[in-house]
Amino acid sequence: MPGPVGSANENKVFTAPLAIIEINGIAIGKLRDLQFSEQCQRAEVQGIGRLTLVEVPALTFRCTFTASSYMVDCRKLGDVPDPFWPRYAKTPTEFANTIIMGEKTVNLHVYSKIPAETNNDIVTAIDRFKMAVIENCYLDSTTFQIQENQVAGKNISGRYLEPISFLS
Numbered sequence: 001m002p003g004p005v006g007s008a009n010e011n012k013v014f015t016a017p018l019a020i021i022e023i024n025g026i027a028i029g030k031l032r033d034l035q036f037s038e039q040c041q042r043a044e045v046q047g048i049g050r051l052t053l054v055e056v057p058a059l060t061f062r063c064t065f066t067a068s069s070y071m072v073d074c075r076k077l078g079d080v081p082d083p084f085w086p087r088y089a090k091t092p093t094e095f096a097n098t099i100i101m102g103e104k105t106v107n108l109h110v111y112s113k114i115p116a117e118t119n120n121d122i123v124t125a126i127d128r129f130k131m132a133v134i135e136n137c138y139l140d141s142t143t144f145q146i147q148e149n150q151v152a153g154k155n156i157s158g159r160y161l162e163p164i165s166f167l168s
Contacts, residue, residue, distance in 0.1 A: 020111040020128055028078040030070040032153065034110075036134065037064045038163055063160045065108070065137060071144055071152040084139035084156065108134040136161045 021028045039062045045055035069078040075087035083106050089095040109130060116127035139158040146152045 018113045022109040030078040032068040034067045066157040068155045071154045105136040
C-alpha cells in the first residue's frame, strides 16, 4: 500500500525510506522501526460430551505497538521531545502526578512518500499519502541502551484502543 490506488507506486513494496511517521502532527526523525500487533482473545465453547469446539466467540481485542529510535537525548523520541512521558518534570513527584492526572494520548500517522512533481523523470518534489492512523496510544514502557561500538537507542511500547484504519 505504498501509494494511492491508481498511482505509479501502487504495486511497489513499502520501505522505510518511503515512510514518514508523525506523532500529534510532528514528523519523527531517527525512528528505526515501528510495529503493531492486534490480537483477538476468544473463548472456547465445547460442551459436555464433546471433544471438539462448537464456537470460539470473541471476548476482547488488544492492540499494542512498539517502536525504537536512535537516541539523541533521553528526553526525546527520535529528534523531538518525548510526547508520551513528562521527561522535563523536575522531580519524581511532578513526573508521577503528571502521569496519573495529566496523561495525554498520542496519535500516530503513517505516511508514504509519493512524487508530487517530476522533471525529465527526476522527482523534484514529494508529497505524502496517509496510509494509516493509530489513535489514542498510551505508553506502557520505555527502555534505552548504550553499547560499545553501537549507536545508542531508545525503545518504547504501549497500547492503543481501536484497530488501525488503513486509508485508501
